[in-house]
Amino acid sequence: MFRRKLLALEYPRPEEFNIEDGMEFRNLVVWLEDQKIRHFKIEERAGLRGINESTWENHLKQYLTELNCPFVYEESMKSSVIDWLLGYAVRLDYGDNVDKFKSITPAVMQQSNGSKALISDNPMDRLDFHDPDFKAGVTSLSMLLKIPPHSDHLVMLKAIGLLIQDRMSSLQNKSSGSTKDEYIPIAQTQLGFETKDYIINEAAKIIRLLHIKELRDLQNNINSAIVNVQAITADPRTDQKLGKVGRG
C-alpha cells in the first residue's frame, strides 16, 4: 500500500516492503530519518538506530512528537504512522528539488514515453505501409501464396498473416496433429436454408464454414481448460474387490 511513495523516494525494493515485519518497519523508519528527513543531527540518531533495543519504541515516540506527527505510536497505528512519515519525507524531498519537479507535466511525460518508441531500433517499426515498394512486396507475397487479390493492400496483408499463422505454423509444429489438409466439398455441403440466389447461397456456406472453424477453436480452448483442471483434481480409482457379477 506504500509502493508509490516508496518508489518516489527511491527506497530499495519498494514492492517487497512488508509492514507486518517488525524489523522491516524499524529499518524503514531509520532509513527515512537517515536519507530523507534528517531531523536529528547524526549523533542524536543513535537511539533510533538501535533497532534491536527494547527501548526503541520510546525513541520512536519521542521522534514522532518532535516531528509534530498527529499520531501517537501504538502497534495498531503502525500503518498510519508509516504513511504519515512517508508523506512527510515526500514533502521534504519535493521542497529540496522544486525546480526539477516543476517542469514535469503529464504532457511532457507522455512525450518522453512516445519518443522512446519512435527511436526504437526495430526496423519493422519504421516501415512505411504506403510505400510503393511495400505494396509491391505484399502483391508478390500474395501471388506466391495464391491469395486472391484485393484492392486494399492492407487487407491483403492481413489475409497473408492469417494464412501463414494457420497453415505454415502448423507445418512447423507437427504435434498439433491435423496437418494434413482436409478439403470440404462445398458443393455437397448443405446450407440448411435457401436464399434463391446462387451467389448468396455459396457465400452463406462459406460463412457457415468460418463459423464452424471458430467454434472448433473455442471447443479446443474449453477442452484444454478442462485438461488443466483435471491435472489438479483427477484421481480415478478402481477396486476389483468391490466388483460382483449378477444373476442376469
Place this chain on the structure above:
Amino acid sequence: MRTYQDELKFLEKMTPNCWKIKKGFVDNMKVDGCFYVNDHLEKLMFDELKHSIGNKGMGGFLPGMKQIANVAALPGIVGSSIGLPDCHAGYGFAIGNMAAFDMSDPTAVVSPGGVGFDINCGVRLLRTNLSLKDVLPLKEQLTQCMFDHIPVGVGSKGIIPMNAKNLEEALEMGMDWSLREGYAWAEDKEHCEEYGRMLQADPSKVSSRAKKRGLPQLGTLGAGNHYAEIQVVEDIYDQYAAKKMGIEFKDQVCIMIHSGSRGMGHQVATDALVAMEKAMKRDHIKVNDRQLACAQISSTEGQDYLKGMASAANYAWVNRTSMTFLTRQAIAKMFQTTPDDLDMHVIYDVSHNIAKVEEHFIDGKQKTLLIHRKGSTRAFPPHHPLIPVDYQLTGQPVLIGGTMGTCSYVLTGTEQGMEQTFGTTCHGAGRALSRAKSRRNLDYNNVLTALEDKGISIRVASPKLVMEEAPESYKNVTDVVDTCHAAGISKKCIKLRPIGVIKG
C-alpha cells in the same frame, strides 16, 4: 366394440412409409397420430391390432397403434403422436413413441410413461484404430477381459469406489463429475448428447430409496437388453460423415455400450407415478389408459419428476462414462499400450429414454416444447446449435444398437426429420416377441450355438435368460433402419457387426 374393418377406417397411408391415425381411433384425441413402417413392419403392426380385437381387449398389452393414439389424447400435445418403425407395446407409451407438449400451455403434461423406467437408457460408441485382423487372435481373451472389468447382471456391483457424497455430486453434475474425478477425457463431454449433464437436475428430488439402489450399481451394465459389444465396421454408406466420426476403413474395431440408469432410474420413475396419481385427481386430468399417469408440467409433481429424471439421466451418463473408462483400461491392457495410442475416442453418446425441453418450429412459429422420447433417439440435422462442432456439417450421429448378435447402425440426423418428427428417429430393433413368449419358444443352447456359428464370442451372466434377447425375439433392425432412411427422417452412415458380446 368396433370390428377390425371399423378400425381400418381411421387409418390412412400417407406415404409408402408413413401411416396416419385419424382422430376418433380412440376417445379424446387432440391431434392425429402417425407411424413409420415398411411392408414387413406394417404387417406386424396390423397383425398386432387384429389380435387385440380378437382378444376383445382382454389380456396382454394394448397394441402399439392404440398406445400411440392414447398418447395423442393427452392434454397439451402438439404436432402428432409419432410411432417409430421399432414401435412395440410398453408401459403407457409404446416403446418407439415420441410426443411433444407445448410448454406455454398451462394444461400440458409430463408423463413418466413417456420416458420409460430406464431413464436415459442410451448407446455410446467408441472407436479404435485397430482392425479386425489385430483383434481376431485375441477375440476370446478380449471379450473375457471386458467381462472381468465391467460387472454385468441383476445385483451386480461396480468396481469404482463410491460413497453417498460422491453419488450426490454425480447426480448433480453428470459427466462433469466423471471429468473432475478423471474417469473421462475432455473430448468425451463434447461428443455426448446434452454434454453429458442436464442442468435442471436436483438430487434432493430423488428419494433415498432410489439413491440406495443406485450407489453400488454405478459402472455396471445391468441385465435385460443391455450389453457391451466389440464390433467391426461392415459397411460405410456415407464416407464423408464416417470420416468425421473417425471411421476410416472397413473392419475397423469399435466398442458399443448400451446401458442406462439401473435401479436408480427405475425407482425415480416408480416414485413419480405414485405421486402423479394423486395429482391427476386433484387437477382433474383425464387419460385413456391408467398407465399414462401424468402431471401438469408446472405443477410440483411435474417439476419434481423433471428434476429427479434429470438426476437419473446424469447418473446414466456417469454410468456409461465409467464403463468407457473400464473398457479403455481393459483393451489397452490387452494390447499393452494406452487408450490414447489406440485412439479410443467417443464417437457419440445418445439417450433413447428421456424428456427434454427443446425449441421447434410448428407452422413456421418457434415454440418451446417438452419432448418425450421413449425408445426413440434425438436426430438433429446439420447446423443445429445443440450438436457438437465436429458434426455440424454431417448432422448428429444416431447410434442404433441392434439385437444381440445381429448388426448395429450409425445414422445421421436430417432436416426432414426435424420437420416431420421433431428431430427424432428409431432406437433399435424393437421387441417382436414378449420375454415370456421368447422363453417358451426358444432354447438357450440353440441361441448360444447360433452366436458361436457366426463367430461371435459371448460372455453372459445368466445363459438361461439369453433367449429373451435372441434375434428371433426382435424385429429386424435392418428393416427398422431402412424404413427411417427411406422415410428421410435419418440417413444411413455406417453398419457394424459384433464379434464379441458381454451381457447380463
